[in-house]
Amino acid sequence: MRNHLIRPLRHRAVRLLWTAAVFSDIGTWVQLIVVGSLVAASTGSAIQTGLVALATFMPQGIASPIGGLLADRFDRRKVFARMLLVQAAITAVLAVVLALGVREPAVLTLLILLASAAGALGQPSYSAMIPDLVPADEMVAMISLGIYSWNAGRIIGPLIGSVLVVSFGPAWTIAFNALTFVVMSIAVALVRRPFLPHGDGADGGVVERLVGGWRALRSTPGCFHALTFQFLLSVTIVPFMGLIPIYVKAEFDGGTGMTGFVSSAQGIGAIVGGVIVTMLALRHRRSDILVGIVGTLTAALLLYAVAPNISILAFAAAVLGAGNASAFITSSTVMQRDAPAASRGRVLSFSQASNGVSYGIGLMFIGSIADLTNLHVAFITGALLFPVGFFLMTRRSRAWRAAIDGPDARLSTGLHDVLVTEDA
DSSP, rough: OHHHHHGGGGGGHHHHHHHHHHHOOOOOOOOHHHHHHHHHHHHHHHHHHHHHHHHHHHHHHHHHHHHHHHHTTTOOHHHHHHHEEEEEHHHHHHHHHHHHHHHOOOHHHHHHHHHHHHHHHHHHHHHHHHHHHSSSHHHHHHHHHHHHHHHHHHHHHHHHHHHHHHHHHHHHHHHHHHHHHHHHHHHHHHSOOOOOOOTTTTTTOHHHHHHHHHHHHHHHHHHHHHHHHHHHHHHHHHTTTTHHHHHHHHOOOOOHHHHHHHHHHHHHHHHHHHHHHHHHTTTSSSSHHHHHHHHHHHHHHHHHHHHOOOHHHHHHHHHHHHHHHHHHHHHHHHHHHSSSSGGGGHHHHHHHHHHHHHHHHHHHHHHHHHHHSSHHHHHHHHHHHHHHHHHHHHHHOOTTTHHTTTTTTSSSHHHHHHHHHHHH
């Protein structure tokens, strides 16, 4: 199984992009933890702290659909590389601002917002490149590699961030993140092959093409049900991530180091969850896996909400990380599997946009409850609303299992066939 979990790395392009992505994801998590801790320390507000994380992900709601238009019209490799350089430039400005002593949350949030908007413009192009990077039978493993990259950054980034802040200060720490975007852009350039869109992405006006992408998503049951599940997850469960700095400070009197410890535990759990769901997919239907994920995440967030000490909190965060990773891999594979080729960039961009908007809504919702009551009540509320929402979704759409499972009731029949063939 170990060989198959990293099978896509046999391709040169995947090795280039994935190695650079690990470096870039580390930088992103360095920035999230450092700036989040600065704001938490200066304001003591769950809403203000949540806004830092919100600024990182919310631009997906506006910029991703535009990025989807670009992905379905221009060379996706070039679009992605150029947006990475824009991110590098804006992040460098953020580093300079911190060096000048600026700590105003509004200023920091605005710069993060602009950099994230550039990232959201480029991300649909990268997502649309994935099916052209690997054969269909390696899609699950490829998506899992993305989970490993992002969560390796979640594990290593906070630890590196803690060391860099103490050794060099926050400005140089953010400058490190700017450098990671440059490295990623160079890796994309070294791929040296075009990734041209397929189909009619250039036909019609902007609004017409956006509407066409939405209609393609809405008329594809697998994509629509996966999107609905992702929205529910992001509103109720995922907001705990952005509130880790304020939760650690308010309930455990911790700073950047303790915040990094909890975030790293979550990242370890996510990597383990990615491995587990890839193995479970060989024997279980995707719909059954989603039911198990709902139960696991509900229990984990309840434990997280009442954790009596930092060890229990870190354990709960690890389980939450595993559940979230499993949910993302399962739903994303459905999206990649069913998205029509002619509108793939737009369909995937709507998924990214929905995740950004729903995460923002969830942060504001859970953060508001926390400021009105406390974080314990806020997390318990999210934990209870998640299974209720999932139950209502499945009751409203009796065909949800068929839509999620697809023709073969596995995440990837191709991967399963490869394993069976090679094992024989």
